[in-house]
Amino acid sequence: MTPSPPSRPDTATAPAGGPVVASPCPSPSGGLRGWLAVVAVGMGVFAFTTTEMVPIGLLPAMSRDLGVSEGTVGLSVTLYGAIAGLFAPVLTVATRRLDRRLLLLVVLSVFVAGNAFTALSSSYAVLMVSRLLTGFAHGVMWSIAASIAIRLVPPGQAVRATAVVFSGISIASVVGVPFGTLIGQSDWRTAFWAISGIGVVILAAVAFLLPSLEPRAVVRLSELPKLLRHGNLRIATLVTAAMVIGHFAAYTYVAPFLEQDAGIPSGWVSGLLLLYGVAGVVGNFAGGAAAVRALRTTTLTCILLLATAVVLLVVNGSRHPGTIVLLLVWGIAYTALPVCLQTLVFASAPQAPEAATSLYICAFNISIALGALAGGWAVDASGPSSVMFLGAGFSVLAAVLMTRYRVGGSE
Structure with missing residues (x-):
């Protein structure tokens, strides 16, 4: 993807001569299917944000079950975010030659597996391994989500596509985290099974809706x-x-x-x-x-x-x-x-x-x-x-x- 350089940062549409953040090449999808694919990517962001934050509401239950303090369980949130941030540049570059559709499918597959392993965790050590595995995938997801979305719509709608993707964060705060906390009150593992199941649905939607997207602008x-x-x-x-x-x-x-x-x-x-x-x-x-x-x-x-x-x-x-x-x-x-x-x-x-x-x-x-x-x-x-x-x-x-x-x- 090679967006046109901006000629006037106070605008963001091609007709106005502003910063065009979508690819100048024709959209590989477009139309209803393209927007449905954008929504699927946004749901991926929703799922990742939910799994990142949902332990906050389940700390007491997780602490009792795993036999560690609430502060120790809280590291599953802190270190998750640190891994996602620190390794995002390295992993994005390491996967630079992969088709973006294939990469997104791999990332979502890791997400599904990571949350399933979290639900199956028999000890705190297993929990942290599963959380860090998901954290690695999270960093890649955030790096590629918006750039994928803007390749699925016409250039003039790139910012709108970005907004749809990032709405997943807000919706996770309003719906995902409270709902995960609610269903996990009796058994915290249920919440992660549910999140893993949502990941399966998103994975299927991405596989069906996204076209092949060759990598562009390869960077070492x-x-x-x-x-x-x-x-x-x-x-x-x-x-x-x-x-x-x-x-x-x-x-x-x-x-x-x-x-x-x-x-x-x-x-x-x-x-x-x-x-x-x-x-x-x-x-x-x-x-x-x-x-x-x-x-x-x-x-x-x-x-x-x-x-x-x-x-x-x-x-x-x-x-x-x-x-x-x-x-x-x-x-x-x-x-x-x-x-x-x-x-x-x-x-x-x-x-x-x-x-x-x-x-x-x-x-x-x-x-x-x-x-x-x-x-x-x-x-x-x-x-x-x-x-x-x-x-x-x-x-x-x-x-x-x-x-x-x-x-x-x-x-």
Whole structure:
């Protein structure tokens, strides 16, 4: 895939001369079948996101069954994300010569097997092996999902296809993780059997719907650092890192903030976070629609909205209506950003979109861990409100970096 280089980052459609992130070659599929294939890829993202996060709601049950502490079981989430991020560039390059349809089928097959092994785990060691196996596949999935999707639709609909793929993240938060937690309450293994079964369905859909997609823009491992010489890609990666650190520094500790500083009753918190997830689905598609018309402006606006919302949550105090509105604004702003940032990455390195995406995914996942770590230090030192200011500070840094994104090309 070789997207046309952007001539004006504030647009994202070919007729307007903006950053075309799809292949200039004719779509190998297109029409209803092409969009169904995009949905199938998005469901793959949904499944991977669900399996990454569902242990959070099952920690007590998994801890009792496997005879280890909840914190130890929690490493199955932390290390999963670390593996996905750190090995995404290496594995994406290692599989660079494989047909993308075949690679996606292999990744989904590993996903199905990994979750089945998790469900069958007889010990903590087996659990971690199965989780890390799935984590390797996760990194590849994130690196290739959007680049596959935009090859299945006409160039002018590339950003919309990216939004459909990333909607899988929001839907996992709203539906996948709560549902997995619910069905896993009596037996946590049931949740992973169900996720593995969903993976089988997605695997079948991909096998039926996706055409053969030859690899393009082959990049060697030694060439990955050279990609960061492209100024816009370097800026997009730094913006991603700052934005994700800021968000997760604050969001990881949003529950104690809501209860202790905003005066929200503990029984309301889960419902508010569900509303946050619903707002995220809206933000994902709204952000994609806005990015088609004004990519750089939309990205900058979402960053500043997030920074404003988290600061005003502190200023708002214990006024519940204001807290609810600001939490929804936060959800809309943040979940619009993955679509915008992924599109920026494509536009910044059109000659090697998958390799560039693997660097983006690496930065994204490492920044999740860094954000949670920084937020933990802030909470321990100064209380829950401090993480909101920390999140806003990193968001402002991301906004400043975003202003340096160069108009007119990928260099």
